[in-house]
Amino acid sequence: xxxxxxxxxxxxxxxxxxxxxxxxxxxxxxxxxxxxxxxxxxxxxxxxxxxxxxxxxxxxxxxxxxxxxxxxxxxxxxxxxxxxxxxxxxxxxxxxxxxxxxxxxxxxxxxxxxxxxxxxxxxxxxxxxxxxxxxxxxxxxxxxxxxxxxxxxxxxxxxxxxxxxxxxxxxxxxxxxxxxxxxxxxxxxxxxxxxxxxxxxxxxxxxxxxxxxxxxxxxxxxxxxxxxxxxxxxxxxxxxxxxxxxxxxxxxxxxxxxxxxxxxxxxxxxxxxxxxxxxxxxxxxxxxxxxxxxxxxxxxxxxxxxxxxxxxxxxxxxxxxxxxxxxxxxxxxxxxxxxxxxxxxxxxxxxxxxx
Amino acid sequence: xxxxxxxxxxxxxxxxxxxxxxxxxxxxxxxxxxxxxxxxxxxxxxxxxxxxxxxxxxxxxxxxxxxxxxxxxxxxxxxxxxxxxxxxxxxxxxxxxxxxxxxxxxxxxxxxxxxxxxxxxxxxxxxxxxxxxxxxxxxxxxxxxxxxxxxxxxxxxxxxxxxxxxxxxxxxxxxxxxxxxxxxxxxxxxxxxxxxxxxxxxxxxxxxxxxxxxxxxxxxxxxxxxxxxxxxxxxxxxxxxxxxxxxxxxxxxxxxxxxxxxxxxxxxxxxxxxxxxxxxxxxxxxxxxxxxxxxxxxxxxxxxxxxxxxxxxxxxxxxxxxxxxxxxxxxxxxxxxxxxxxxxxxxxxxxxxxxxxxxxxxxxxxxxxxxxxxxxxxxxxxxxxxxxxxx
Numbered sequence: 001x002x003x004x005x006x007x008x009x010x011x012x013x014x015x016x017x018x019x020x021x022x023x024x025x026x027x028x029x030x031x032x033x034x035x036x037x038x039x040x041x042x043x044x045x046x047x048x049x050x051x052x053x054x055x056x057x058x059x060x061x062x063x064x065x066x067x068x069x070x071x072x073x074x075x076x077x078x079x080x081x082x083x084x085x086x087x088x089x090x091x092x093x094x095x096x097x098x099x100x101x102x103x104x105x106x107x108x109x110x111x112x113x114x115x116x117x118x119x120x121x122x123x124x125x126x127x128x129x130x131x132x133x134x135x136x137x138x139x140x141x142x143x144x145x146x147x148x149x150x151x152x153x154x155x156x157x158x159x160x161x162x163x164x165x166x167x168x169x170x171x172x173x174x175x176x177x178x179x180x181x182x183x184x185x186x187x188x189x190x191x192x193x194x195x196x197x198x199x200x201x202x203x204x205x206x207x208x209x210x211x212x213x214x215x216x217x218x219x220x221x222x223x224x225x226x227x228x229x230x231x232x233x234x235x236x237x238x239x240x241x242x243x244x245x246x247x248x249x250x251x252x253x254x255x256x257x258x259x260x261x262x263x264x265x266x267x268x269x270x271x272x273x274x275x276x277x278x279x280x281x282x283x284x285x286x287x288x289x290x291x292x293x294x295x296x297x298x299x300x301x302x303x304x305x306x307x308x309x310x311x312x313x314x315x316x317x318x319x320x321x322x323x324x325x326x327x328x329x330x331x332x333x334x335x336x337x338x339x340x341x342x343x344x345x346x347x348x349x350x351x352x353x354x355x
Numbered sequence: 356x357x358x359x360x361x362x363x364x365x366x367x368x369x370x371x372x373x374x375x376x377x378x379x380x381x382x383x384x385x386x387x388x389x390x391x392x393x394x395x396x397x398x399x400x401x402x403x404x405x406x407x408x409x410x411x412x413x414x415x416x417x418x419x420x421x422x423x424x425x426x427x428x429x430x431x432x433x434x435x436x437x438x439x440x441x442x443x444x445x446x447x448x449x450x451x452x453x454x455x456x457x458x459x460x461x462x463x464x465x466x467x468x469x470x471x472x473x474x475x476x477x478x479x480x481x482x483x484x485x486x487x488x489x490x491x492x493x494x495x496x497x498x499x500x501x502x503x504x505x506x507x508x509x510x511x512x513x514x515x516x517x518x519x520x521x522x523x524x525x526x527x528x529x530x531x532x533x534x535x536x537x538x539x540x541x542x543x544x545x546x547x548x549x550x551x552x553x554x555x556x557x558x559x560x561x562x563x564x565x566x567x568x569x570x571x572x573x574x575x576x577x578x579x580x581x582x583x584x585x586x587x588x589x590x591x592x593x594x595x596x597x598x599x600x601x602x603x604x605x606x607x608x609x610x611x612x613x614x615x616x617x618x619x620x621x622x623x624x625x626x627x628x629x630x631x632x633x634x635x636x637x638x639x640x641x642x643x644x645x646x647x648x649x650x651x652x653x654x655x656x657x658x659x660x661x662x663x664x665x666x667x668x669x670x671x672x673x674x675x676x677x678x679x680x681x682x683x684x685x686x687x688x689x690x691x692x693x694x695x696x697x698x699x700x701x702x703x704x705x706x707x708x709x710x711x712x713x714x715x716x717x718x719x720x721x722x723x724x725x726x727x728x729x730x731x732x733x734x735x736x737x738x739x740x741x742x743x744x745x746x
Contacts, residue, residue, distance in 0.1 A: 257740075275648070275653070276646035279649040301646060
């Protein structure tokens, strides 16, 4: 029997997410037009909202399901195998952490409020400035390529300055402009530009704003690793299946030692990432606060291992590896993007070196 | 045992190590110099006197009766305290084979010397024509009365120059398939007809030797188990070793030492950038080790639960061997410009002085073997691929 990856967290949530992800991928696969893909993603978002996923880890008193990190991770674990093109880590983990007890949280939990989060390190196009609050309290500046659910209704923005703050504003407020694009992995991202936009609320200021941002990003990073492990496991399986089936020179490619060794290398990377992620996840579920160091190390590893495994999978698929519609290649692209989410490898390395 | 018991055990081992392991021994370990019998044997004597001579043996033969997790904790603490890892040839390789397959006389004759460190063993497996493909070995033993007469050559024989005995795989029959017809003999190294020659390895240390056997007479009672079943015993031995990779502590110690080396060797603001680059590489190695440590933890748990280890040992061996090489590369990059120019062959030999820190150059060279011994990386990948592809 060829290799079959075992999930980090098995169970009902995992199975549900896996089934959903498989259906979602099948729906998206034949759509070539970006606008058709965006429409499809919108419908898929409404379905996960109906399933209560955005509120999976939100306390019941605030309209959520009251699940813990393990429950949340199980969701990402199932969806990760399929490269689901919805921003689960952001919507189900990062945003609820940023909102904490805010009255918008129940709407976020039900998926009605679709929120883009602009955190420190958000990127700008050349010549643009990051988001700042002017003395009149109005917001100016830009963040580009912000991963978010379809048609965001709100923006959470971290602003630097003498007193850093976490602000909430409506995406349709005067002075806010959002432009959608599709990322390498088929997810939606938004360029968000503010010209004298008025925040609706201050979610947190000073130390509390920094603390909340850090906790949200670490949770996002941990969930990205969980997704990455699942994606990588599925990718190793699919690469093996391809090599077993593709015949060249009169024999399956799986008989070629060079390719077998490359797959063994992929597997070692996968197992190592699985190990470090399992350790970080265990620490996260047993300790009071999110342990940043194990998460930072895991995210660093995701960056390195993700690239290696994705590149190897593309190489092992030969010409097919350069085509867009192959499920394995979607997973490759998902891994490549996951590297940049919630603090990329350079960010994590600097943080670890500075500690 | 409950969780607090393991923690108490860890503390007990730590206290013992710090109090009883002589500073001159720990200093050799901490400075990454080559370990020899004169470092190992006294430490084994001390452990044995405390009843900890053989952590992996059953109690009735002088073992500790510890479970898998305790054994790994013991190894971890030893590494963290700079105590030598126990010399493995007797304790981990041959001892369990004698316990499983030896006669009562053999147990009484050989186990005590392994336990107290008075007998020193080496392994006569590899030959010029039989490395990874061990079953191709040709050293032959023919029966003459109550003795075998052994002719042939062993190579890469670690510690033969300081050992008393060599447990040796020899061919006693050429009739069957190559894995059959192999027997396991215990050969005293001062027997007439044995010549031991050092092999000069790239690290400048003396570990390995060629052992020539020329009409060496070995009493039949020194054969372990049945004639022709040596391959089975050899495999048994290798399977006993699979938990060895679960202890990541030596790797973590090496990482920390190289980090300190980078900080001191490249101290000062002028070298900040260079220092940062090397520290960044160590960070990546540290991340790899964290992943491997978790796989080690899973291995221990699997053994405790009586479950199969599957590919874990191969994965851990493959990845940690490469990580240790990466760490040694960083060390070489830190000291290389200063010290590689003053490399010396063997301690105390040749015209070169002995500049402090030279061990790091030797260690870099030595680290190359990590992906060769104990099942080369290529062999491990074959093993992994066979399992992954299902053929």
